[in-house]
Structure formats: structure tokens, C-alpha cells
Amino acid sequence: MPSARPLVVSGMRPTGRLHLGHLHGALANWVKLQEENDCYYFSADWHALTTSYDRTEDIKKAEREMFVDFIAAGIDPQKSTLFVQSQVKEHAELYLLLGMITPLGWLERSPSYKEMRENITDRELALYGFLGYPVLMTADIILYKATRVPVGADQVSHLELCREIARRFNFQYGNVFPEPQPLLTEAAKVVGTDGRKMSKSYGNSIELGESAESTAKKVMGAVTDPARKLRKDPGNPDVCGIFYLHKIYSAPADVAWVDQNCRTAGIGCVDCKKKLLEKLGPDQERMRARREALLARPGEVEELVQLGTQKARAAAARTMEEVRAAMKL
Secondary structure (H helix, E strand, C coil): CCCCCCCCEEECCCCCCCCCHHHHHHHHHHHHHCCEEEEEECCCCHHHHHCCCCCCHHHHHHHHHHHHHHHHHHCCCCCCCEHHHHHHHHHHHHHHHCCCCCCHHHCCCCCCHHHHHHCCCCCCCCHHHCCHHHHHHHHHCCCCCCCEEEEHHHHHHHHHHHHHHCCCCCHHHCCCCCCCCCEEEECCCCCCCCCCCCCCHHHHCCCCCCCCHHHHHHCCCCCCCCCCCCCCCCCCCCCCCCHHHHHHHHHHHHHHHHHHHHHHCCHHHHHHHHHHHHHHHHHHHHHHHHHHHHHHHHHHHHHHHHHHHHHHHHHHHHHHHHHHHHCCC
């Protein structure tokens, strides 16, 4: 029977080990959402093919690591449904059917399409699958009749395209899908060790559960305020990635201490980084311990994902029966 609780759907592409940006940009919020919503969190392995079509051998390994990171971060498979996109074939069927009614102009105007074409230059992206990415994303969401989708403010336009496609289907064939509403989440800003947004592709990330020694090495070598050349120079914490991490990990009194003493040159960048590691180091060690315990029981994690995938298949099959009936197929 359908649940009375709001239904949330979200996924991640399995492109490698998750890092602090993933944790504070999405996972921490997912953990909170599972308490009051029916949550479906999935491995978007077909989506990974849009940019990693030439490295398919890496996807399954990355997927196993990703589910371990999900659970280590606090996603509870007893509360949330974890599944693999490609193992629920209804995603592909609905993707095809939605593609028949989605205007080409909608896809070409997609902000994510333009952004990724500009930023990813090391491979061919003038591909049908890449252009159709938003249609597959729409199928992923409405297949489960999601009512809420967690997004940042900069992603609302992406979800609006999904809503437009669902609206067009309902107009053409009758009301089958609710229009998913954006669940605006204020994600903590996480800057990488080089001052840019933390990203595996930039090589500037700190992975979840990375050892205290490796974490310390990356933090101590991280870029801070580029205008602060000497220890006696006042700094600007608002442009420093280390300060953003302080806001996440350090107590309010320590954040205020760093802010004041950085601006007045009361401390140097080394002092600031050491203060951060007092909290970040132990937190990473706890995450590492949880990850290692899960990695020692790979069959258990796989079984949990398979159970979630079976549940997702059942829900998807019910929806597709309605879709075929509405379309008189």
C-alpha cells in the first residue's frame, strides 16, 4: 500500500570514492530526510555512462564503495531504499516513452547541458545520451511518484525541466504523475585543497574516512587566503577553504576565534589548520572505522542493496502498468 509519508528520490553517479563535499552537500541531508520521509536513494550507473562511457570497468567498483559510504555516513537501509538504477529496467522503458514527447529545444536549453559541455573538454559529449540526460533523470524521479526532491538553490531549474516533462505527459495521457516539488536544502560549502569546489576530477578532494595521517597531509598543504603572503599579514577567512571546514566541524567558539585571529594576524595558517584537525581528524577516523567494518562484510552490504532493488522493482512495475494503460499500449 502507498505510504502516507512524502516520498523522496535522489541518486548519485558512481564515479569514485565519495568525499567531504558529497557528505556535507548531500549525504548529511539524506540522513535527516529518512526520518520523516519514504526515501529512495540509488546508484545512477546509467547516468555515469554519459561522461564515463569509456571507463565502464570502473563503475561497479565505484558503486560498491559508494554504497559503503552511504551506510557509513548514516543512511539506514531499514529506513531508506537503496538500489541500482540499471537493475530496474522500468527506468529505461519510461525514459524511452518520455523521450517521445520531450521537445528537443527543452534539452538544448538545459543549464546542466551547457555547463558540462563547457567544462568537460577531454572527451566527446555531442552524444544523444548526454543530451537526453534530463529525460532519464525525470524517469528516475517520477517512476516512484516522488513528491519531493532534495536540491540546492542552483539546481531548481534542473528539476523544473523534470516537472515540465511530467506535466506534458499528464496533459497528453491523463494524470499519472505528481509533479515533484523541490526540497530546498542549504548545503554547507566545501572547498577543495586547491581553493576550488571540492571534486574528484580536480584532484583536490578529501575522501570520506581517509586516514588521519593522509587527511592531515592534505589539510596542511591546502591553499588558504592567496593574498596572505606572510605570517604577519592579516587574512580574509571568507575566501579560505579551511575556514569553510571550520564552520562545519569546529565549535562556534573556535570558529569565532579563527575568524578574529585570522583577520588580525593573531594566528597563522598553520595554527588555523591544526585547530581544524583537532575535530576533523577524529571524525575521519570514526568514519574510517565504520567503512572498514562494512568492507569486511561485503556480502551484507550487497544483500541490503539487492533487497532495496527488489522493492524498487515492485514500485516501478506498478507505475509502468499505469503508464501503459494511460498510453493505451
